[in-house]
Structures are given as C-alpha cells and as structure tokens.
Amino acid sequence: MIDELDLAFDEQIERGKPRHRRGVRGAKGGKGKSAVAFLMIFILLGVLGVGGYLGYEKIKGFFTAADYDGPGTDAVQVEIAKNSSLTDIGNTLVDADVVKSTAAFIDAADANPKGKNIQSGTYNLRKQMAAKEAVTLLLDPKARVSKGVTIPEGKTANQVYTILSKATGIPVAEFKNAGKNPEALGIPDFWFNRTDGQKVTKSVEGFLFPDTYEFPPKGTAADYLQLMVQHFMKVADELDFVQKAETVRNISPYEVLTVASLSQAEGGNSEDFGKVARVAYNRLYGDDFHCQCLEFDVGINYYYQLTGRPTKPSGKMTDDELFDTKNPYRLHGKDGLTPTPINNPGKVAMKGALDPPKGDWLYFVAIDKKGHSAFTGDYNQHLRNINKAKQNGVL
Structure with a gap:
C-alpha cells in the first residue's frame, strides 16, 4: 500500500513537469494506478476516522467524573463543617455516599451560579444522588436541619x-x-x-x-x-x-x-x-x-x-x-x-x-455615647476627661 501511495504522489509530481510528456499507454496506466491509490487513501482515512472517534470516546470516559444518576435513594443527614471548601464538602458527601465522586460535585457546583454559596450546617440529603441534585439541595434552606446560633462577644x-x-x-x-x-x-x-x-x-x-x-x-x-x-x-x-x-x-x-x-x-x-x-x-x-x-x-x-x-x-x-x-x-x-x-x-x-x-x-473613662474612651497617664487630665463625659451625658 505504501508503494502505491508513493506511485500516486510521484504521478502528481510528474504531472507538474511538462517537459516529460508520456505516451498514451503510459498515461492510461498511470490513471489506473492513481485511482487505486486514491481509493486506498480514502479507505485509510475512513479507518483512521472511526478509530479516532472510538479512541476519543474511550479517552473521554477516563476524564469524565464518576457520578450517580437521579435524585437519590435513602434519606441521610450530612453535616457540612464551617469554612469547608468545595473539595471538603465533596469529600464529606462521598464519605456519606451522597455523591459518587468529589470531582463530580465540584463540577456541578461550578456549573451552578450559586454553587459557591453553600453554607455550613446539617442537611437532609439522599444517598447516591446525582451531583447536580446534591448541589441543588444544599442551596435549599428547607434542607437545612440546624440553624446558626450566635453567641455575642463578652457574654458570661x-x-x-x-x-x-x-x-x-x-x-x-x-x-x-x-x-x-x-x-x-x-x-x-x-x-x-x-x-x-x-x-x-x-x-x-x-x-x-x-x-x-x-x-x-x-x-x-x-x-x-x-x-x-x-x-x-x-x-x-x-x-x-x-x-x-x-x-x-x-x-x-x-x-x-x-x-x-x-x-x-x-x-x-x-x-x-x-x-x-x-x-x-x-x-x-x-x-x-x-x-x-x-x-x-x-x-x-x-x-x-x-x-x-x-x-x-x-x-x-x-x-x-x-x-x-x-x-x-x-x-x-x-x-x-x-x-x-x-x-x-x-x-x-x-x-x-x-x-x-x-x-x-493609667486612667480611662467613656466620653461619648458611642463608647469611645479617653486614656491618660495624668490624674488631673483624667478629672478633666470625667467632666467632659458628664457634659456629654455619659456620666
């Protein structure tokens, strides 16, 4: 087949050289060989095309994140820790068998405009969910079991x-x-x-x-x-x-x-x-x-x-x-x-x-109703600060 291809390309080269005119018989024989060569090229390209497509599909499978299909099965509660990254959340969901892979979860979160807004907390989810479905539930306030409890600073x-x-x-x-x-x-x-x-x-x-x-x-x-x-x-x-x-x-x-x-x-x-x-x-x-x-x-x-x-x-x-x-x-x-x-x-x-x-x-006293204090190391200045506080209605 290689030889036939060489002959075909040689034939084309020869056609580009008008100084060597071939006879009728030689020309007829050349056309036959060219036709065979082009047919073989066509077949070869077809084989390569089919093989390339099948190879692409196989390689594509290697790079597609493993994922479940559908809305999931059994109910499960999952706790998302505070300050968790998408990777942390994905790992937590994989451990609970909610999603099949962290990569699939990250892809689904990235595809969702609000995917980076998932909050910490405990959620009602389902096992073996499609990653897209899991992201949707995690963004649904109704799926959260626990709500934040705020402890202000300075409480006993x-x-x-x-x-x-x-x-x-x-x-x-x-x-x-x-x-x-x-x-x-x-x-x-x-x-x-x-x-x-x-x-x-x-x-x-x-x-x-x-x-x-x-x-x-x-x-x-x-x-x-x-x-x-x-x-x-x-x-x-x-x-x-x-x-x-x-x-x-x-x-x-x-x-x-x-x-x-x-x-x-x-x-x-x-x-x-x-x-x-x-x-x-x-x-x-x-x-x-x-x-x-x-x-x-x-x-x-x-x-x-x-x-x-x-x-x-x-x-x-x-x-x-x-x-x-x-x-x-x-x-x-x-x-x-x-x-x-x-x-x-x-x-x-x-x-x-x-x-x-x-x-x-050594001394300080609140001097305004916003809680700002005046600080000094001099006691007499401290007394003046106290008077200022009284004038401002703080004392």
Whole structure:
C-alpha cells in the first residue's frame, strides 16, 4: 500500500513537469494506478476516522467524573463543617455516599451560579444522588436541619447557657452541669496555671468562644460546649496565645485571658480593648499607680450575676459594694486579677491582651455615647476627661 501511495504522489509530481510528456499507454496506466491509490487513501482515512472517534470516546470516559444518576435513594443527614471548601464538602458527601465522586460535585457546583454559596450546617440529603441534585439541595434552606446560633462577644457562661437552651431546647441546668468539668470539655489542665500566686479556680468561663455555630440537631449540652471550646483552642493556636503569653507578656495564658475578658467588659468598643489591657498591665506591673490593683468595677457585677443578685451601673455602686471583702471578684482594695475570666472574650480582645499598644495610660473613662474612651497617664487630665463625659451625658 505504501508503494502505491508513493506511485500516486510521484504521478502528481510528474504531472507538474511538462517537459516529460508520456505516451498514451503510459498515461492510461498511470490513471489506473492513481485511482487505486486514491481509493486506498480514502479507505485509510475512513479507518483512521472511526478509530479516532472510538479512541476519543474511550479517552473521554477516563476524564469524565464518576457520578450517580437521579435524585437519590435513602434519606441521610450530612453535616457540612464551617469554612469547608468545595473539595471538603465533596469529600464529606462521598464519605456519606451522597455523591459518587468529589470531582463530580465540584463540577456541578461550578456549573451552578450559586454553587459557591453553600453554607455550613446539617442537611437532609439522599444517598447516591446525582451531583447536580446534591448541589441543588444544599442551596435549599428547607434542607437545612440546624440553624446558626450566635453567641455575642463578652457574654458570661451563664448567659451563653441561656442562649443555647433557647436554641436547642436543652435545659439550662444541663449546660451548667456540663460546664462544671472544664477538662472534660477539652480544656488542657495547663491552662489553669497562674504566676500571680492566686488560688486556681478551674472554670469554663473564658473558653466558650463567641461566634455563630451550626450545632448538630441531636447533640448533648456537653457536645455543644465542647464545640465551642474546640473553636477557642483553634483561635488560640492562630494567635499563638500560649507562647506569646509566656514569653512576651511573661505571665500565664490564663492571666492574659482574664485581662482579655476584663478589657472586653470595660472597653466601649473594639478599638479600645488593647488600650484597656495596657492600663491593666500598667497598674498591675508598673510603679506609677498607687497599688498593684485594677480598681475596675466590672468584677462586682460578674459576682452578682453568679450569685443571682441584680447588677448595678458603676456610677451607682457604693464603697461598701466596691470594697466588699466577701466578693472574690472585687478589684478595689485588692491586688491582682479576678479568680477567673469574667466573660468569654472575642478574638480582638484576646489579641489586644496579648499585644496591647504602647502607652503610659493609667486612667480611662467613656466620653461619648458611642463608647469611645479617653486614656491618660495624668490624674488631673483624667478629672478633666470625667467632666467632659458628664457634659456629654455619659456620666
């Protein structure tokens, strides 16, 4: 066949050379050979075409993501973790046998204009669904079993228990009981070390990280608190909280966390959290304040809340209340920090307590109704700031 093709191409070349004119017999024989050659070329191209098509279909099969057909079979609940990527979601669905492959799910999500809007949470899905069907259900709010529970920054453990109870239907008493064993919830024992000589009081206070959570629908009180503690530990790792507390602040992580909770309570807005922490460190460890005490009022109300007493605005607290020796959370007439954090601070307050801005501030007071405070290291200036606060109707 190769020889015939060569002859055919030679024939065409020869036709391009008019100087060699062939005889009638030679011309007739050449036409016959050319016809055979062209027929063979046609057949060859046909064979190659069919083979190429079959090969393409076979190769195409290798690159097509494995997928199920149809809307699926048995019902199944699947939890999508917070901050999951499409790959993470696909892997979760494959593990639950909802979709056949992660690749098919990613392709379906990419093809859907809202495919990247899938939220975390627990969903009612079906096993062995087409990836396209799975994406559609994950974007359907009606398919979500659990709804987000938001824990605001600065809430005490008792306040957190009330919020969780309303959202889950689990009695507050069960949350309180679960909170009595911090280590069982995942708080390592070293977190309760102190360098200030105070008696260690182990409490879950401070470790219930404020955020919006997607809780599984059939969890226990301990399960939900564990999730919050795990989130706290993750944030602490991101901030390198333990290492920086011990090496930069030169005190225990628990004490820094306590400062974070105090600044969360005293600061009128997130811009001031770090400055309040600096005031705390200047008073506790500096030489320019009249004692190594804080003299913050917020510890009083925390103790009142713990013991079921009504809280009071700072301006209405009496000296007897501020200096009450029976109140372990008082910060007047007593050096050092409170026995435990007094709330559950957010990331900004934690970061501010770790790395507060530099300043010689010893005093601060809220000066407007937006919560901004004036900070100073001079007591006379502090008195002027107080007058300004009164003029603004804050005090």
